Amino acid sequence: MHPTIEHITFLGESAVRVTTEKLEGVVVPAWGSNLISLTWRPTGQPLLRTPATAEAYHARTTLHGMPILFPPSRIAGGTFRFRGREYRFPMPDPARPYHIHGVLMREPWRLSEAAVDGEEAYVETTIVAEETPAVYAALPHRFTVRQRFRFTTDAVELRFVLESRDEEAMPWGLGYHTTFLLPLPGGDLSRCTLQLRADKTWALDEQLLPSGELVDNPYRDAMAAGLPLDRVELDDVFLASPDAPFEAILTDAGAGLRIRYEGDRRYFTQWVLYNGKGKPDRGFFCPEPLTWVPNAPNVNAPAELTGLQALEPGASAEVVSKLTISEV
Template sequence: MSCTAKKSRFLNEEAILMENEYLEAVLVPGWGSNLISLKWKPGGLSLLKTPETKEEYDANPFLFGIPILFPPNRIDQGRFTYDGKTYQLPINEKPLQNHLHGFLHDKKWTLIKAEADDQKSMAQTVLHADEHPDIQSIFPHSFSIVITYRLEGKQLQMDASVVNHGKEPMPLGLGYHTSFRYPFNEKGDKAQCLFSLPTEKQWVLTDRLLPTGEYHVTEEFKTGRTAAGERLDDIFAAEVDQEGNSTADICDRLADIRLSYQCDSHFKHWVVYNGTSDDSDLLCLEPYTWMTNAPNLDLPHEVTGFQALGPREEAVMKSKIIIGGV
């Protein structure tokens, strides 16, 4: 199997091109370490929504590739308290008065290495929070995060390693705003493209899209449904298998492709989002280690997914996207 990992350009930005006989991926470290493109070569399909211009990307960077969310989704008024310390994140969703999607997605990450052998191609990036005064002003912790991307066979693997270098515990919430093209088929037939989630529990939201702490039971997302004809911006508690993983699926019959998005036990929730208009051409499946507004919810941490990383501790969170035929 021929695998490569080499420096490239994407919309005039420094990038890493990774490739094997099944997959081609483009990573842009300077755009928040965003894996901006993923292609399935046997079917000639682009799997992620990818911008055609820098202006299109800048207009809403969350809608392209796989942005890294830290912390994920919304924080009520951008404020929460943990371990006697109050955090105030910027209110960047002004209509709803929330903080949205954290503070790592717009930073320039550093490429550690990019290499390939006979079995896989890989790239690894790092961000050191100490090097970013704007992070320290709102989240005063010394930490680093390393993301390792691997193409191996028909899989894209993503490992996130977070290390707390400080002397105090730090809140830890991570997610991926994974923006898949929807549908994959060239006819644009959404009825032939179904997605499913391992869940029976959907969280009830306020008009500011924050969880109330209550949920209702639903079966419709477990068996497979289309994302057409309904606006989705919803939060679900993940159900895990015997190995502790949860897996979301997209199956497009016309494109003859099935995609499985598998995450380890750190990821306790999924968000499903499909844009703001009826002609939206994306479906975001977003795995989160903690649910929206987790630090402010009066629920057990084992339910919300809220966790803290102790001094000198490391957490490694693993996920992968597996592609094959229907």
């Protein structure tokens, strides 16, 4: 079948539903350009954790769909200095002495394209920094972000394009808080595994901020072979092995599905792996690809390890990641 696009209402918000032969996805521009739902059509299995109500979504925004983290993860004290300039990010929770998950996730984006082209369908959203007060307050630079979702028969490609229109260099980092249902409906956590290549993990303090020290990954060999996910509790940061593809492979043998999550090796360097670590709302697994380590501008380590990057005046960066679903 050829892909189709429908403009729908999802929990009170304007959304775009894309249907291909094997996938159905829903993008909500007003919710941070979130791919809020993804379903494997041959069996009707939902893949992403999707809210039942708008109230549920707003209560745990990061644990639904694929929130865009820009910059990703935590910033100690909500502040850092870069090339002689101070940046301050909001810290709305007094219990958390850090900023978390960036300034794009809760902002409304503009739908700029939704179209079918042969065997592919595209949804593109846009946000302009200086037209978005919360973004411009934290990152006072003139820049535009475009998020393009390309749907094919069994895959979704995400293309994040960052374009500078400023006269000064801007620090930047990107991540996705991708929240998969795990086990999948009809699956079994005891038959779920993760394959990922990471030789090192970052030592974290009590706020889960990297100390700057890298230590051996205790799960290295098990991850390379297929780490059983019913045996681990994770909220950890791993440095991806530089000599291997940047990818995480989730397999639920009970549900009969495999998810390959690939990222652009030019930019992505880190994985945060999170499964609730003993909290009562388990039933999900978050492999979070990041271009920089949490708190990167404040970490005492070389930029080639932390992933800290600058977008130079007038320059652009294009970061691609991809989900491919297959039967086991």
